[in-house]
Amino acid sequence: MPNLVWVVFLAGAMGSATAGDAAPSSCVKLILPDDLDGLACRVTAAGPVAGSVGALRFQIQEYVDDGAVMGAGVAVFTATSGDAARPVAEAVASDARFDAPVQFRNEVGVFLDLNAETHGTGQFPLGRLFIQRDGSWAPVDIDSWQQELAKRLPAGMQVWRGPFPDYPDFAASAVVRRDGGGSLENDEGYAAVLLRFRDGKLTIDNAAWQIGIDGPCAVMPDYPHCNDKGAH
Numbered sequence: 001m002p003n004l005v006w007v008v009f010l011a012g013a014m015g016s017a018t019a020g021d022a023a024p025s026s027c028v029k030l031i032l033p034d035d036l037d038g039l040a041c042r043v044t045a046a047g048p049v050a051g052s053v054g055a056l057r058f059q060i061q062e063y064v065d066d067g068a069v070m071g072a073g074v075a076v077f078t079a080t081s082g083d084a085a086r087p088v089a090e091a092v093a094s095d096a097r098f099d100a101p102v103q104f105r106n107e108v109g110v111f112l113d114l115n116a117e118t119h120g121t122g123q124f125p126l127g128r129l130f131i132q133r134d135g136s137w138a139p140v141d142i143d144s145w146q147q148e149l150a151k152r153l154p155a156g157m158q159v160w161r162g163p164f165p166d167y168p169d170f171a172a173s174a175v176v177r178r179d180g181g182g183s184l185e186n187d188e189g190y191a192a193v194l195l196r197f198r199d200g201k202l203t204i205d206n207a208a209w210q211i212g213i214d215g216p217c218a219v220m221p222d223y224p225h226c227n228d229k230g231a232h
Contacts, residue, residue: 036071039063051103058101074098089137091128104168108197141201169224170195173216192216
């Protein structure tokens with residue numbers, strides 16, 4: 001997994017929503033790592049945050065150097081905030097692409113998922129996760145479980161693609177491969193992970209892996225949605 005640079009920030013309370021309000025159309029100032037600071041910024045997407053019932057809006061940015069995209073960021077605002085408002089949550093990462101943020105609720109609480117991954121085939125996660133606390137969004141530690149997974153894998157095995165988090169279900173999957181392996185059948189497989197939330201962080205509740213297996217459901221039959229139509 002590459003050495004990743006990211007910045008997260010939270011500020012302000014969540015206000016009431018007005019359906020017609022929009023996030024600013026020009027780049028909002030975010031806290032940038034040194035390698036992205038000073039680069040040209042452009043807005044690539046903006047709109048309502050899915051799952052927020054109109055309470056939140058987002059803006060996705062790209063940072064460009066001589067035509068090359070060097071990183072990306074996302075800012076989330078209350079729907080009633082003006083162009084000069086500070087985001088209630090943000091994330092920035094080098095060598096990243098961000099999806100549109102999603103708000104979701106599960107048995108633990110209300111979360112805000114700022115999902116991102118690296119460019120290229122590795123698809124290593126770069127996003128951030130926040131939980132609603134006392135009218136604000138508090139960051140969740142989502143790095144510890146990824147580090148724990150890397151330590152749990154047998155010697156000579158590593159995450160090849162992913163992990164691919166499914167935070168609403170507190171689960172994740174990953175393509176794993178033996179070092180130096182060249183055979184998909186004999187050297188590549190899947191890992192399936194179930195997570196738990198405690199003290200502001202996600203940790204591994206259960207993890208399993210198997211070479212020669214395609215998909216988390218083949219590794220762990222009780223992985224979320226394995227009985228759903230189309231699951232594998």
